[in-house]
Amino acid sequence: MSQAEGAAGAAGSSAEGAARERTGSAAEGAVRAGAGRNPLWTFGILRSEFATTLRRWRTLALLGVLAAVPVLIGIAVRIETADGSSAGAGGGEGGPAFLSQVTNNGLFLVFAALAATLPVFLPMAVGVIAGDAIAGEANAGTLRYLLVAPAGRTRLLLAKYAATLGFCLVATLVVAASALAVGALLFPVGDVTTISGTTIGFGEGLVRAGLVAVFVAASLTGFAALGLFVSTLTNSGIAAMAATVGLLITVQIVDTIPQLSAVHPYLFPHYWLSFSDLLRAPVYWDEVLKNLELQALYAAVFGSAAWARFTTKDITA
């Protein structure tokens, strides 16, 4: 299939009524690339992926829910401690981590909110986006038009994965930013006591918060690859999302069964909470690095599995 045909096909498809703005812009990128084959060629499809992913109502609703979590936690803690009692009284057991420090320093709301959303909300949102990536297109009948653009399946898959990773980062930053705003509004901010008991300035505390947010986003990369792989297995978007989120829950249950402790270090959520190691002084890197290695491994295995599946699959929808 030549470049020209591809562009024509893409243009034709949008004319046919698969009215997808994306297809147009992808074709546009392809046409530009066809002229000079400049490196921006890949970015055309990537940019259109980002735009469609982030502009969907579904995505915006997910981000809205994520942003609401810190607001809820902040208001609840504020009401609970209005009479001067400390939050998480009774040893701080049971509630999300870092909750007892929130009253004294609003910055800790960032960590409390991330600790509260990381086990369920964040990965669920990522699972929805990743599960929908390929299967959703197939379900809507738009996958074959996408493939007509001369990007090739590998490149399309990479763009889909990149868009999912972009969503991971955006979702985490939304939680962190919302928590920071709520924390600064409702609680005092100032010098930060690390969980090791040493004191650091507010500026450095902010840097650590940013680091934690990026690390949490990186913690989701393995799961995103898993979701993408599941998404290549089916033509039903709903099935892919449900399977991905179901896998998440199953793996998290397995991670809590002590008799299965031998496999725990190889489960993708096992080191998720290690982000709190970034709040120690000095930072305890062991589990942080283990988590990053594990996520890279999951991304490599399931990313290549998704590639193997997607590039050999018969596209019927």
Add this chain to the structure above:
Amino acid sequence: MAPNDSAETNGTAARPGRRKAARYIVPVAVAGVAAATIGLVPALASSGDPDLPKITAQELIEKIAASDTEQFSGTVKISTDLGIPSMGGLAGSFLSGAAEGGDGGKDASSADPQAKLTELASGTHTLRVAADGPDKQRLSVLDDTSEYSLIHNGDQVWAYDSGSNAVYHADGKGAGKAPHGKEQAAPEGVPTTPKALAEQALKAADGTTSVTVDGTARIAGRDAYRLVLKPEQKGSTVGSVTVAVDAENGVPLKFTLRPSSGGKAVVDAGFTSVDFGKPAASSFAFTPPKGAKITEADDAEAEGHEKEARKAAEKAQGDLGKFEGEGAPKIIGKGWNSIAEFKTPGGAALPSGASESEASKGVPAEAQQFLDALGDKVSGKFGSGTVFKTRLINALMTDDGRVYVGAVTKDALVAAANAG
């Protein structure tokens, strides 16, 4: 990868089936390489034991004794497996009976060092230690999302539990006399550094032990000799004690205690990373965070606390086969086979009431029955009694209220009871 790879797979390939299958080799290969790496790298790393000049066991022990390293910081991993299945409470009571007895009535702060450090007596924990001379030490227990820090700086002792944002503070003379003042970072109740453990083991070793140097090892990136202590007497539950000693400065880096019954080590404590440079001064500084709940230890309490801690420490030493100290019970035998004999008031006691009988008073009768159900009934010339077993310490409680405790087998306990 090429723009037209979709065209390729849409039928131009001669054998599409095989091509399809071939692509799945990639994820399988990635997973295989990863599995191989996880399996092989530790094996390769451990095979590279360093070449060090020969040293006799005596020289090595002298090296440990002469070691005067006062500045270090590092991470310690400690695993304890006394073989008490799903009995966290009982495991705790082995070491914390005294502490809990002493604190009974007062609502204990979650930042209280005694309560916290006895948690180390079971399971696996990651600790961070730092020391800068006798006046500045710090010990942190790393939990999932929180950290427990014990900071000793001059005459101030702070404990901070970030999970509950609670602070424990002791200062002045009370703290000065408190066990924090000893040379180890955490002498409170549980010896946590490999050095403290090694010193206990060497003390117990006197005359009844074969001490050998068994090759070398690399611990936390440093060359070390392995000193192996084996009880020569029969009847001890201690199989062997291995201490890895830094070849350069004689600091024990790793301590492993294996039971004679084989299997997993009972105590395995070692540095996973260590630095003998001066730790940052900020490590020893602590300002209570705003709004934290602060529990002050007044002098009287601190003194009592010290006593409790010392008693708890005796019990910890008991773990290494040694009972001694104030209000000492009668000791039968010597070395590793020492058996402590003592009478309990009221004729019954927890096996943990080793040197602290008040502790057992608080135990409700139901708990007592429950504990009885756990033991093995034995009988002999002494009458009959119950043996409580762990992988290391066994205790025989006779029906007439005598208790024999030691790191020895059941038969040795019965023999001691018969002789007594």
